[in-house]
Structures are given as structure tokens and as C-alpha cells.
Amino acid sequence: MAFEQILSKTFGIQIRGLESRNSQILTLGYGILKMAKQKNAISPTREQDYPEWYQQVVRAADLAENTPVRGCMVIKPWGYGIWENIRDALDKMFKETGHKNAYFPLFIPKSFLQREAEHVDGFAKECAVVTHSRLEADKDGILQPAGELDEPLIVRPTSETIIGELFARWVQSYRDLPLLINQWANVVRWEMRPRLFLRTAEFLWQEGHTVHASAEEAIEETRQMLHVYADFAENWLAMPVLRGEKTEAERFPGAESTLCIEAMMQDRKALQAGTSHFLGQNFSKACGIKFQGVEGKEEFGWTTSWGVSTRLIGGMIMTHSDDDGLVVPPRLAPTQVAILPVTPKENTRAQVLEACERLSTELKGQSVFDSPVRVEVDDRDLRGGEKYWQWVKKGVPLTVEIGPRDLENGTVFVGRRDLGGKREGMQGDEFFASVGNLLSAIQKNLFDQAAAFQKEHTKDIDSKEELYEFFTPKNSSKPEIHGGFARIHWDRQVQWEEQLKNDLKVTVRCIPEGESEPGTCLFSGDSSPGRVVVAKSY
């Protein structure tokens, strides 16, 4: 929101009116403008307008933009650098658990998608369909689709059916199992309400697909991958997550069960950050994935699929960022240390730059989180303050400013992004020795802060009145900030789930793992096998 608007809302008057009526108030007004601008880099703040704040953070950090194609974003270098780090870390974890990468087609024949009834129901509404193979100019010179395909092709919204088709060829004997495959790909889901990183028509993800000889083994696989995701979310994204299972209503179309990780954003809404599905024999029956067992009997395989997407970046943004912009956890930051030369005088410039380059080289020789420290010397010809704030908005974990006086004293001026960019001087060698500890401390602090926030806004609730109270906005002008995670006893009757959705716009996010203390359903008074987590969600 522009300052003029804030001013007009706060004082009920407009700048233009002020100009002619009262120049003293105008002066006061611009004074506030200056203060407001210096207070934080992102406007509006989270408190003022959370969805708009999110957009502004993405823009200020130069992560991504909308494009001429509705719902499709361009991921810019800083954002893509984060994705590359996410991808590399996960890829390593998948390989460590025995999976191999492959690549399957972008296009899926319509008939394939049709094979699994529930699957079709789930995705039919959001498919991009290719019906023609070329363009021909009409009499006005306008290109028109021509060469209609015999069978339309669907741009993959997910790949179970096409991969199943290929798996059916590859699996013949129990000796071929387990088959453990992953692919890194783009998928398309024609979304009606796109939002950068959180919900776009095209997005990047990985999808793991496996076949097993028994249900038990397949179920174990989904559990294992859920824990890989949870481990990654907490240790890399510094994003605490609930591990749990989806209710039938929230399950993946075609799955027997869906496991998920759920995170709490700063507006206290839940974000589904990863899912892992036990598909039973639904897809192996639909696709013909059969194998001969030890006793020679032919059986259908038991399959799983699991995925995380660029949505994780949206989760990262909404977990850690503040009113000065993005905050990137050190493990994922494309640049972990930004070295900013301060060159007030021409005659010392060369020395300062040289010192910065030297520090950069030395830091790159160090290892943090099992990889070399990622350092960048920002020697662009920009004023110091301007340059510093750009890095704050990008969320770089550490800024190191070095000027002529530091050269004399052997000091550096270090800013920690997780402490709101608070800066302090320290000895150069001390910084050099502790950079690893600093980055680890930031990583830990971000997680601890997020975990404390999640805990603060998670509540055991045992009466319907209290539950409704919890999800009723205190201030109807900012309804998005209220509630949080409510842990309630529920008898698993679908009608109550529907009622929650209708009355409060909240859903059962998950049945947390290991939640087995019986209680009394707060709707029916019947018995409940354990608490479930209820929240508003993205």
C-alpha cells in the first residue's frame, strides 16, 4: 500500500487536500513517510496485508515473476538457485535410499488417464489437452491449428498412468522388484487461482514411483519417503512439519492412503509441503503391472508415488521472511555470505577490494554443511546502504562489510539476517574461524523460531464452542490472521468434516503419526481413536 493511502486511511485526509489546506500537516505527513520507509523494506507488512506482503517479498527478493502466460511464472536466478539446492539435496537423499532417476514423456494419451476411475475424477478438471500437431495460416494469414490428432494428448498433471504403462513392461518377475524410480520434471495443472510458487499452472517437482512385491513393503516405502521429506523440511528448509496421514476426503485420487507433511505459515494457515501415497494395486491393475512370485503365481504389483514441488519455496518464504523481505536458510542459500566492500575514498578502494577478494577465496576453502561456503563479493558500483538493503531483501544469511578502517583494525562488520539484519563489528580472524558456526547457528535459530511459532499457535481443543471461537476472526477486516492448528478429537465421521468445511472453511490437515490416545469426539460425543489437526490451508 502506498504511503498516501496509509496516510489517508489513518488521518482520513489526502495529500492533495493537505497541500492546499495545511502545509504543516503535510510536512508532518512526509516526516512519517520517511520514518515508515526506513522502518522496513517491505510494504505492506505481514500484519497489514499478508497476501500482498508475500507478493512484495517475492518481488523484492527477485525470486520470480508472472509471465504473459496466465498462471505460469518465470523463476529468476535467485529463486532458481534455491530450487537447485533443494533439488540437489533431495536427489542425494533419494539415491541414498536406493532410487534411480529416469525421465518419462510430457504427454499422456487420454486413454491412459482414463484407466483409473478415481484418478480421472481428480485431475480431469485441470488438464491441458493437446489436440493438434501443426499450425496453418488461413486466408487472413492467421495461424490455425491443423492436423488433428487421432487421440488427444494430456500434458501430464502427474505421471502415474504413463509410468505405470512402462513399468508394466519392465516388471515380470519378483526378481525385478522392488523397482525404485524417481523423475525430476515439470507438470501442468490448469489452476483457476494461481499464486507464485504456491499454486501455478506449471510447476517443477519430483515424483517418485515404485513397485513392490507386497503391500507391507510398499507401505514401508511411503513411510520411508515421508520421513525423508520431513527430514529435509526440518533440516534444510528449517521448516518444522507435522507428519501424518490424510483423511479419505483429502487423499490423492486413486490412492489407498496418503501420508503428508504439513507446515504452519506465519498467517497460521497450513501448507501441505509433501505427500507420499500408497496406491495399493489400483494402478498396477489399471496399467497391468504383473509379476510372477516365488511360487510361480502371477500377481499385481503394489505401487507408491511421492512428490514435492517448487511449492516448498513458497513454504520457505512464508515460514521465515519478515517485514524486511526474504530470509533464506543458510543450507539452501545460493549465496551464504555476501561480502560488501565499503569504498568511501578512491585511494583505498583497491586495497579494500583486494581484502574482500582475499577473504572470499579463504572462505570458499572452508566447508559448512559438507560443502564449500558459497561466497559472493558484490563490487557493483552502488552506494553502500543501497547495496546492503538489496541483500537483506534477498535474504542472504550473512553480510560482511569491509571498509578502509577495518583494514587498519583487522575487523569486519557482520550482519545476521535471522536477527533482523542486526550488524556488529568483529575481528576478521574471529569471523573467519566462526563462519561455519554462524551459518549453523542461523540455520538452527530459524528452525527454533518457526517451531516456537508453530507450538504457540497449536492448541488442544475439546469443545465445539472453543473450536468455533478459535477459527473466528477477531478482526473481520483482516480475517486471514487468526486461529492456527487445532488438535481435536473426532469420531472419523465424514459429516463432521464437511460441517467444518462449510461452517469455518477449515479442513482436517492430517491425522498425526503416533496419535493414538483415545478421547471423545467434540461433535458427536462418540469415541475418537486419537486427535487430528484441523486448520485453514493453502
Next chain:
RNA sequence: CGGGACGUAGCGUAGUCUGGUUAGCGCGCCUGCUUUGGGAGCAGGAGGCCGUGAGUUCGAAUCUCACCGUCCCGACCA
């Protein structure tokens, strides 16, 4: 896809109700000078067919209609 709000320079916006000089302003950008441990100051400058297309009118950023896009709410979803 339903309801609402909104589209004016890279970003944020005034002007629209009540049609009428050359469409203002802030940030950013370019040039020069001055500054220099800090999101600089002064001076000058570039950048808009006012979302697109029709219509009403002597005249449209302003009124009417359609379309496109953005944001919010709903349905849907990683």
C-alpha cells in the same frame, strides 16, 4: 468457474463520481556536480497512444458494452 475490487511510466499512485489547457506526484532509471561506514543531496533529463477493442460525443484516462489481466472471497489443488 461463481461473487467482489481493481487495471494510468520499471514499482507505488493522483486525476475518473461532476467528459474540456501540454495527464501530475513519489521511488527507481540516465547525465553532471557535491557527498561518502551507509537504503545520499542539488541540478538537469529520459520514460505514458491512461489494459485491449468497439460505442456515445464537437471532444473520452473520465460515460456505456465486450474482452483480457491482477488481487481478494468461494469451489479445486502440490
